[in-house]
Amino acid sequence: MLYLVDFSVIKPDLGLIFWTTLIFLLFWFLIGKLAFKPIGEALKKRETDIQDALDEAAKARAEMENLNLENERLLAEARAERTKMLKEASDTKTEIINEAKDKAREEAKKMIENAKVEIENQKNAAIVEVKNKVGAMAIEIAEKVLKKELSSDNAQTGYVNQLVDDIKLN
Amino acid sequence: MDIRRLFTLVLLLLATIAFGQDHDHSDHDGHDHDAELQGDDHHKEGGFAGGHHDICTFHHEVTPENFSAQQIAFHHIADANVYSIGPLQLPLPAILWSKDGGLDFFLSSKFDFDRLGHGTGHNAHNRYIMDGGAIRRITDPSFPDGTVEIDGLKHKHETTEDGKDKEVTYVCYDGKEYRTDAESTLDGGMFGGGLTSFHDFSITKNVTAMIIVTLLMFLVFRHIAKKYKERDGKAPHGVQGFMEPIFLFIRDEVLVPFLGDKSDRYMPFIMSLFFFILALNLFGQVPFLGGANVTGSLSVTLVLAVLAFLVTNLSGKKDYWQHIFWMPGVPAWVKTILTPVEFLGVFIKPITLMLRLFANITAGHIVVIIFVSLIFIFGNVGTNIGGAIGGAIGSTVLTLFMMAIELLVAFIQAFVFAILTTSYIGAAVEEHHH
Numbered sequence: 094m095l096y097l098v099d100f101s102v103i104k105p106d107l108g109l110i111f112w113t114t115l116i117f118l119l120f121w122f123l124i125g126k127l128a129f130k131p132i133g134e135a136l137k138k139r140e141t142d143i144q145d146a147l148d149e150a151a152k153a154r155a156e157m158e159n160l161n162l163e164n165e166r167l168l169a170e171a172r173a174e175r176t177k178m179l180k181e182a183s184d185t186k187t188e189i190i191n192e193a194k195d196k197a198r199e200e201a202k203k204m205i206e207n208a209k210v211e212i213e214n215q216k217n218a219a220i221v222e223v224k225n226k227v228g229a230m231a232i233e234i235a236e237k238v239l240k241k242e243l244s245s246d247n248a249q250t251g252y253v254n255q256l257v258d259d260i261k262l263n
Numbered sequence: 264m265d266i267r268r269l270f271t272l273v274l275l276l277l278a279t280i281a282f283g284q285d286h287d288h289s290d291h292d293g294h295d296h297d298a299e300l301q302g303d304d305h306h307k308e309g310g311f312a313g314g315h316h317d318i319c320t321f322h323h324e325v326t327p328e329n330f331s332a333q334q335i336a337f338h339h340i341a342d343a344n345v346y347s348i349g350p351l352q353l354p355l356p357a358i359l360w361s362k363d364g365g366l367d368f369f370l371s372s373k374f375d376f377d378r379l380g381h382g383t384g385h386n387a388h389n390r391y392i393m394d395g396g397a398i399r400r401i402t403d404p405s406f407p408d409g410t411v412e413i414d415g416l417k418h419k420h421e422t423t424e425d426g427k428d429k430e431v432t433y434v435c436y437d438g439k440e441y442r443t444d445a446e447s448t449l450d451g452g453m454f455g456g457g458l459t460s461f462h463d464f465s466i467t468k469n470v471t472a473m474i475i476v477t478l479l480m481f482l483v484f485r486h487i488a489k490k491y492k493e494r495d496g497k498a499p500h501g502v503q504g505f506m507e508p509i510f511l512f513i514r515d516e517v518l519v520p521f522l523g524d525k526s527d528r529y530m531p532f533i534m535s536l537f538f539f540i541l542a543l544n545l546f547g548q549v550p551f552l553g554g555a556n557v558t559g560s561l562s563v564t565l566v567l568a569v570l571a572f573l574v575t576n577l578s579g580k581k582d583y584w585q586h587i588f589w590m591p592g593v594p595a596w597v598k599t600i601l602t603p604v605e606f607l608g609v610f611i612k613p614i615t616l617m618l619r620l621f622a623n624i625t626a627g628h629i630v631v632i633i634f635v636s637l638i639f640i641f642g643n644v645g646t647n648i649g650g651a652i653g654g655a656i657g658s659t660v661l662t663l664f665m666m667a668i669e670l671l672v673a674f675i676q677a678f679v680f681a682i683l684t685t686s687y688i689g690a691a692v693e694e695h696h697h
Contacts, residue, residue, distance in 0.1 A: 125531025128484030
């Protein structure tokens with residue numbers, strides 16, 4: 094026989110039980126405390142970190158989206174403002190032009206009217222002057238004629254009568 | 264999860280069948296088995312003339328007649344007081360205690376065994392001898408103490424009181440034969456052991472393997488823990504990256520589903536169980552590295568199961584005990600059936616843990632050794648070269664297949680032990696709301 098036919102592994106052996114207990118308890122306390130615990134904690138911490146980072150990113154993305162919306166809204170508002178301003182400006186322009194036109198027209202009208210009045214006045218003045226001049230000239234002429242013709246009294250009286258008649262006719 | 268469970272179940276079944284068959288052989292007369300294999304039957308007890316039983320020797324010639332794959336398998340899965348790396352035998356510290364001899368502490372090289380042999384010592388030391396790697400003690404107190412050169416060993420068949428066949432080693436010294444005892448075991452004679460004249464507290468092959476694995480695991484996991492501190496906020500790297508998925512798998516698939524927010528408290532225990540078992544399962548599978556069958560020793564699985572039992576029941580809440588002794592919401596007559604069943608369950612659960620791991624790993628080792636033995640069986644122990652070549656080819660294929668399965672079993676059994684322990688603890692700490 095080479096070896097004993099002995100299925101020894103099934104027999105609980107006090108020595109092996111003792112050493113296994115000792116070694117496993119050491120394994121449990123040493124590796125459990127010095128390795129498994131810190132590893133578990135590190136993994137948990139990393140998971141929290143990753144979750145936090147993801148949450149943060151999601152938050153940032155949401156914020157970005159909000160910001161974009163806000164920007165768009167502002168842009169739209171600005172665009173509307175611009176259109177409004179342009180329209181207002183154009184309105185103002187038309188108004189100003191129209192006003193100016195009206196004013197100009199009025200002014201022109203006034204000026205024309207003034208001119209007309211002036212012209213009338215001038216005309217009247219001119220007519221008066223002409224009348225005066227003509228009157229003076231007529232008087233002068235009449236004087237001269239009279240001086241010459243009315244050398245006799247008869248003639249003078251006749252002539253005066255004639256004149257008086259004329260004046261009356263006028 | 265379901266597929267995984269099914270797979271485990273199938274593997275368990277296969278392993279159990281393999282184990283069961285082998286066990287059957289060992290249960291009848293082991294020699295019928297040999298006779299069957301060798302095709303001759305002059306191996307029976309009576310007709311055994313001129314066999315090795317009658318010669319005192321250290322070197323037993325292996326012949327086609329006495330070759331037994333079962334013996335080889337049982338020898339290789341057994342614990343030993345030498346550490347064998349391939350054919351090389353390294354001495355280990357022996358710590359022995361006997362009632363009459365007290366404590367003995369010495370290196371097993373005192374037995375003067377061959378460095379390239381099978382661990383059979385040429386010396387007796389303080390009445391202890393070494394036979395096939397295992398220390399035995401000469402019962403006769405008249406045998407001289409100290410280191411004594413012996414003439415050889417003899418293996419004799421004896422029938423015990425309960426009618427079981429037993430092999431006993433005798434030491435030949437000074438023309439006389441001295442009977443020896445195997446070390447004490449705690450099976451109470453159930454498996455052929457029992458209390459004898461001495462206890463063996465040696466640093467055996469299994470203990471050495473456990474120390475090596477524990478040191479290795481300590482270094483690896485300390486390194487990883489440090490890496491997590493050093494590389495805080497960085498991606499895992501190297502061995503850290505290798506272990507992390509395994510660690511996370513156990514945490515997320517084993518601990519959290521059963522324990523929820525209490526996971527952290529039991530995490531070191533379950534992780535220790537898982538990695539201790541896994542590392543030893545794998546360590547025992549490396550060829551030419553001792554092949555220590557640690558997790559295939561009932562003593563080891565017993566310790567692990569007892570610890571699982573203690574952790575489970577010491578953390579048992581009021582609800583757990585109530586569910587065992589007085590299940591709420593069940594008619595009284597059912598309780599009379601349920602309570603004994605539940606109470607037995609408290610002990611059956613760790614017992615199944617112990618047996619499952621032990622049977623699976625031992626079965627794996629036995630099957631691998633039997634497959635390797637095919638070379639010798641077909642080669643008729645070196646007398647038939649052609650048969651040996653054929654056996655070697657077949658054996659390589661079968662062993663390769665078996666080792667692949669064993670690799671899987673190593674993981675599955677570690678996982679199953681961890682997940683079942685967690686589920687027992689989970690049931691113990693659960694708080695019910697009725």
